[in-house]
Amino acid sequence: MKNPRLSIFFLLAFASGCQRQPPNSLTIFAAASLVAPVQKMAAQFDSLHPGRTTRLNFAASSFLARQIEEHAPADVFISASPQWTTYLARRGFVDSTAIVVIAQNLLVIIADRQLLQLPLQLRDLLQEKFWPIATGDPSHVPLGQYAKESLTRAGLWETISPHLLPALDADAAVATVERGEAPVGIAYQNEAVDNPHVQLAFVLADSLQPEIQYTASVIKHSRNAKKAQAFVQFLSSPQGQFTLQSFHFLPPAHE
Amino acid sequence: MSEFLPIILLSVQVAAVAVVLDAPTAVILGWLLARKDFPGKSFVNTVLTAPLVIPPVVTGYFLLVFLGRRGFAGVWLESTLGITLAFTWKAAAIASAVIALPLFVRSVQVAIAGVEVKFEDAARVLRQNEWQVFRRITLPLAWHGFVAGALLAFARALGEFGATIIFAGNIPGATQTIPLKIFSLINQPGGEQRLWPFLIASMALAFVAVLVSEWMVRQKSTK
Numbered sequence: 001m002k003n004p005r006l007s008i009f010f011l012l013a014f015a016s017g018c019q020r021q022p023p024n025s026l027t028i029f030a031a032a033s034l035v036a037p038v039q040k041m042a043a044q045f046d047s048l049h050p051g052r053t054t055r056l057n058f059a060a061s062s063f064l065a066r067q068i069e070e071h072a073p074a075d076v077f078i079s080a081s082p083q084w085t086t087y088l089a090r091r092g093f094v095d096s097t098a099i100v101v102i103a104q105n106l107l108v109i110i111a112d113r114q115l116l117q118l119p120l121q122l123r124d125l126l127q128e129k130f131w132p133i134a135t136g137d138p139s140h141v142p143l144g145q146y147a148k149e150s151l152t153r154a155g156l157w158e159t160i161s162p163h164l165l166p167a168l169d170a171d172a173a174v175a176t177v178e179r180g181e182a183p184v185g186i187a188y189q190n191e192a193v194d195n196p197h198v199q200l201a202f203v204l205a206d207s208l209q210p211e212i213q214y215t216a217s218v219i220k221h222s223r224n225a226k227k228a229q230a231f232v233q234f235l236s237s238p239q240g241q242f243t244l245q246s247f248h249f250l251p252p253a254h255e
Numbered sequence: 256m257s258e259f260l261p262i263i264l265l266s267v268q269v270a271a272v273a274v275v276l277d278a279p280t281a282v283i284l285g286w287l288l289a290r291k292d293f294p295g296k297s298f299v300n301t302v303l304t305a306p307l308v309i310p311p312v313v314t315g316y317f318l319l320v321f322l323g324r325r326g327f328a329g330v331w332l333e334s335t336l337g338i339t340l341a342f343t344w345k346a347a348a349i350a351s352a353v354i355a356l357p358l359f360v361r362s363v364q365v366a367i368a369g370v371e372v373k374f375e376d377a378a379r380v381l382r383q384n385e386w387q388v389f390r391r392i393t394l395p396l397a398w399h400g401f402v403a404g405a406l407l408a409f410a411r412a413l414g415e416f417g418a419t420i421i422f423a424g425n426i427p428g429a430t431q432t433i434p435l436k437i438f439s440l441i442n443q444p445g446g447e448q449r450l451w452p453f454l455i456a457s458m459a460l461a462f463v464a465v466l467v468s469e470w471m472v473r474q475k476s477t478k
Contacts (some may be wrong), residue, residue, distance in 0.1 A: 039298050063442045132342065140443040165342055166426060180325040181341055189419070 366400020
């Protein structure tokens with residue numbers, strides 16, 4: 001580079017880009033259906049531990065698992081499905097004995113706010129007027145995998161799957177219905193209750209509910225393993241549980 | 256491998272339709288910009304270049320807001336013609352067409368600008384009307400640039416991702432073109448083994464399209 005000032009500028013720009021994250025910060029990778037409660041719990045956690053900042057990254061659990069597998073700087077992984085936590089455990093990214101179930105959820109059918117006639121049972125989704133049906137991408141997004149499980153159990157998967165509108169994550173599926181691009185969607189209960197932008201058509205019958213478990217784990221390559229562990233414990237603490245349940249998650253089953 | 260061919264064919268279909276959608280606009284605008292002075296020309300130039308530099312997700316969002324089921328034009332299309340565009344392969348073609356249009360127009364514009372005006376004037380002296388001038392003089396001398404532009408637009412359309420995922424979604428068998436499939440496989444744990452055929456196909460298609468496009472441009476200049 002001919003101009004020395006310019007090269008110094010680029011050097012500085014590069015160096016500032018390389019700056020490590022503040023040593024005290026904690027990076028949480030969480031399932032997209034957890035945006036509201038995890039934001040709140042992170043704020044609560046920060047206020048309990050002054051000087052600490054938590055950074056949040058939300059996406060489908062499968063995307064997050066892939067990012068962690070590529071050594072993304074995550075300290076805690078909260079997955080909407082034990083499958084992706086186990087996936088990371090098998091590859092040595094989390095300790096399989098330290099996976100904590102923090103909440104459960106239910107599948108519901110949501111509908112466009114402007115829809116006058118709502119579906120009343122899963123079988124109603126065979127009607128063309130309810131197509132396309134928004135949900136998570138069944139090939140990897142937990143919401144989609146749970147939806148596939150329920151539809152398969154109801155004997156409807158083969159007929160309904162061509163009419164699904166697969167979204168990138170649970171939040172995106174709800175947004176598709178909110179925007180009116182899909183008349184109905186298969187979503188998590190927590191995202192449908194108290195959501196003024198969609199109608200809750202019905203909660204799936206118990207016999208069709210998959211076991212939806214949210215798991216939290218500390219990532220082995222975390223630079224803040226102790227603090228990460230404290231955050232995972234906070235999720236199970238009475239305050240963490242109260243927050244999760246105030247956002248309509250169910251408590252983990254006692255075994 | 257059974258998933259491979261349908262995705263390639265869909266991508267080619269989407270990109271080809273995008274090019275066909277673009278062609279009339281590209282030729283008319285390219286000719287206007289190369290040959291005519293009109294008020295607001297620099298504005299047209301700017302608007303035309305915009306899709307090249309605006310983040311494709313933004314373009315995709317505006318397409319969704321405009322042509323989606325709740326969009327101004329989308330509501331009208333659905334109520335009068337019974338057509339829904341959003342989240343169908345047609346949406347993928349429209350998104351690709353909008354993104355690829357600037358490349359097509361520029362190639363046509365450059366090609367037409369390269370045709371010497373004196374040839375066109377000579378035809379005018381021979382009492383040819385403007386359409387005849389275009390068809391008998393401009394088009395034969397500039398068609399390499401038209402084909403090169405179409406190929407560039409085709410290559411760009413094949414690679415379209417940002418606007419497509421917003422306006423057409425990522426629906427296997429309907430709107431999942433090569434780049435969207437690659438995106439899904441990259442993000443899918445364990446999806447990497449199936450990635451290579453798509454990576455190679457996308458690079459090969461783009462490479463061939465640009466190669467032929469370059470060759471077309473050179474054909475013309477050596478004439």
